[in-house]
Amino acid sequence: MTSSLPAGLRERKKAKTRAAIRDHAMRLFEEQGYAATTVDQIAEAAEVSQSTFFRYFPTKEDVILIDDYDPLIVAAIKAQPPGTPPVRALVNAMREVFLNLGPDEWESERRRQKIYQTVPELRARAMHQTVSAIDMLAAALAEREGLPPDDRKSRVVAGALIGVVLAIVPPGGRDGDFDPADFAEVEAALEMLEHEVKLR
Structure with missing residues (x-):
């Protein structure tokens, strides 16, 4: 399903979601360690679904590597x-x-x-x-x-x-x-x- 938002607003929303996922992931990595942090924990902290996480980052590693x-x-x-x-x-x-x-x-x-x-x-x-x-x-x-x-x-x-x-x-x-x-x-x-x- 295609979003009804204007293209510019849609891109800003995507950028904001991506930044939020990365920011929460880094906070969790810093607080409890990289290995101990799961994708589920990152998604929950960023208030997104696991499938949304994977739309922005193919793996947990990619949060840092991309x-x-x-x-x-x-x-x-x-x-x-x-x-x-x-x-x-x-x-x-x-x-x-x-x-x-x-x-x-x-x-x-x-x-x-x-x-x-x-x-x-x-x-x-x-x-x-x-x-x-x-x-x-x-x-x-x-x-x-x-x-x-x-x-x-x-x-x-x-x-x-x-x-x-x-x-x-x-x-x-x-x-x-x-x-x-x-x-x-x-x-x-x-x-x-x-x-x-x-x-x-």
């Missing part, structure tokens, strides 16, 4: 002017997304990253997340150049860019924290890569 900012960064990369080098496109996109986050959004991201760092079963999926990030970034870079999504050069460039990001801010952040200072270091490291390797 990065809501990745699609925004991809969209910002695609919106960069033609001819913008890959490194500059990524830096510009990250700046557009992260430097517009409000204090509450930074705090939520810090909590997510801290949980990510302290739960072994979440860290075990870091490699899968990294491969997915490379796939997503490579496809965005290839699209900007009018190339197929599996273009080899785009994948190589995407791998180099993701590698730089991980070198500065590993999964879970440094000491379980992530803030604008970390972004500034990532930006400087990417610019170093652009200067030294001349990725075009």
